[in-house]
Amino acid sequence: MHLHKYEKIWLVFGLGSLALFLVVIGFAAFWKGTHPQSHIETIDPQNIEANESFKPENLGLTEVADGKYVVNIVASAFNYDLGKEEDGSPTKTIRVPKGSTVLFQITTRDVVHGFQVAGTNVNMMVEPGHISRYETVMKNDGDFTIVCNEYCGIGHHLMFGTVEVY
Numbered sequence: 001m002h003l004h005k006y007e008k009i010w011l012v013f014g015l016g017s018l019a020l021f022l023v024v025i026g027f028a029a030f031w032k033g034t035h036p037q038s039h040i041e042t043i044d045p046q047n048i049e050a051n052e053s054f055k056p057e058n059l060g061l062t063e064v065a066d067g068k069y070v071v072n073i074v075a076s077a078f079n080y081d082l083g084k085e086e087d088g089s090p091t092k093t094i095r096v097p098k099g100s101t102v103l104f105q106i107t108t109r110d111v112v113h114g115f116q117v118a119g120t121n122v123n124m125m126v127e128p129g130h131i132s133r134y135e136t137v138m139k140n141d142g143d144f145t146i147v148c149n150e151y152c153g154i155g156h157h158l159m160f161g162t163v164e165v166y
Ligand SMILES: [Cu+2]
Pocket: 113, 114, 148, 149, 150, 151, 152, 153, 156, 157, 159
């Protein structure tokens, strides 16, 4: 079979880019452990309190093991419920020590919101009816701003918080 020179070049280019992309995906999935944020876990947005993680008393930061934390958050227009301070007032800050592993679990009771911790690799879409989870290691200290990056309405800019890594 005779292949024209240009045909050969395009074949090599096509197969080469296919192989390259498979290597990139394989590296991300198996070496870096990247996976979709949601494991298609559903929740009734009208009754999120029925889920143990999103009962009002379980919102916010919990230390589950040495250096391991879970943060349960409810997003709604136009607020992140990040739990309460010791005096019972709503908090806007999550405080964790440097190097800790933090699992963020978040859902919404109304519309689509975003949940990004700027300067970290935490960036999720939060959809009504679903639970978004992402676990990360807080390698750097500092104050990281939580922002909503899905336009959710007139008070969109009011949705913020801080992750303080000390
Ligand atoms: Cu928003």
